[in-house]
Amino acid sequence: MTSEPDAQLLTEVGQRIRARRVAEGLTLDQLARLSGINGPALSLIETGKRDVRLTTLARIAAALRLPLEALLAAGTGDREAGSPIAGEGYDLKGFL
Amino acid sequence: MTSEPDAQLLTEVGQRIRARRVAEGLTLDQLARLSGINGPALSLIETGKRDVRLTTLARIAAALRLPLEALLAAGTGDREAGSPIAGEGYDLKGFL
DNA sequence: CTAGAAATTACCGTAAACGGTAAGGCATCT
DNA sequence: AGATGCCTTACCGTTTACGGTAATTTCTAG
Numbered sequence: 001m002t003s004e005p006d007a008q009l010l011t012e013v014g015q016r017i018r019a020r021r022v023a024e025g026l027t028l029d030q031l032a033r034l035s036g037i038n039g040p041a042l043s044l045i046e047t048g049k050r051d052v053r054l055t056t057l058a059r060i061a062a063a064l065r066l067p068l069e070a071l072l073a074a075g076t077g078d079r080e081a082g083s084p085i086a087g088e089g090y091d092l093k094g095f096l
Numbered sequence: 097m098t099s100e101p102d103a104q105l106l107t108e109v110g111q112r113i114r115a116r117r118v119a120e121g122l123t124l125d126q127l128a129r130l131s132g133i134n135g136p137a138l139s140l141i142e143t144g145k146r147d148v149r150l151t152t153l154a155r156i157a158a159a160l161r162l163p164l165e166a167l168l169a170a171g172t173g174d175r176e177a178g179s180p181i182a183g184e185g186y187d188l189k190g191f192l
Numbered sequence: 193c194t195a196g197a198a199a200t201t202a203c204c205g206t207a208a209a210c211g212g213t214a215a216g217g218c219a220t221c222t
Numbered sequence: 223a224g225a226t227g228c229c230t231t232a233c234c235g236t237t238t239a240c241g242g243t244a245a246t247t248t249c250t251a252g
Contacts, residue, residue: 044239051239052239
């Protein structure tokens with residue numbers, strides 16, 4: 001499946017990683033050594049073709065000297081999540 | 097390895113998920129249905145015993161109506177990442 | 193055009209996430 | 223006592239991330 005919003009999230013995260021890496025003047029192999037990730041794997045991640053694990057993402061962020069959150073920045077940015085979100089609002093009707 | 101900072105990161109993320117879920121008055125099974133994750137899997141994630149994938153984390157965040165970054169908040173919180181981080185500072189000496 | 197560096201893609205193993213189900217606690221009820 | 227709800231743990235099978243290597247492409251010099 002990898003639905004659709006999933007693919008976009010992976011693409012965005014990959015783009016941020018690449019942008020940062022290039023900005024630091026690093027090659028894929030250099031970042032691979034710094035993060036301990038492996039060149040080809042990093043390539044897949046940067047091109048959004050791999051559903052990276054959390055600890056893997058953390059190692060990349062550390063190698064880039066970035067806080068983990070800097071690589072995410074809220075999916076598509078569609079959610080208004082900046083609000084109180086309130087207490088109620090779930091629709092578990094058909095589920096229960 | 098799953099070193100050590102990795103374990104702590106997973107633990108912290110899991111705690112944030114659980115805190116939020118409880119605050120919303122949801123059970124594991126209810127969140128499982130909302131996120132499409134599976135109860136036992138969610139339990140492992142909340143207890144920091146599973147290295148969750150990025151899209152999985154995104155689905156959980158969406159189900160909790162939270163921005164993805166809200167579940168991370170920088171590893172141990174040790175990094176002062178709020179700074180410019182400068183341009184240079186890598187030690188690829190022995191690597192190249 | 194040739195050489196070289198950098199990135200992508202394609203394999204192969206191994207490890208681990210995930211879905212599903214079932215079983216095991218551990219409280220709180222009647 | 224039993225029953226019920228919630229969570230945890232233990233399986234199993236399938237999928238997939240990851241390391242490693244090699245092949246392929248692409249770009250950029252010279």
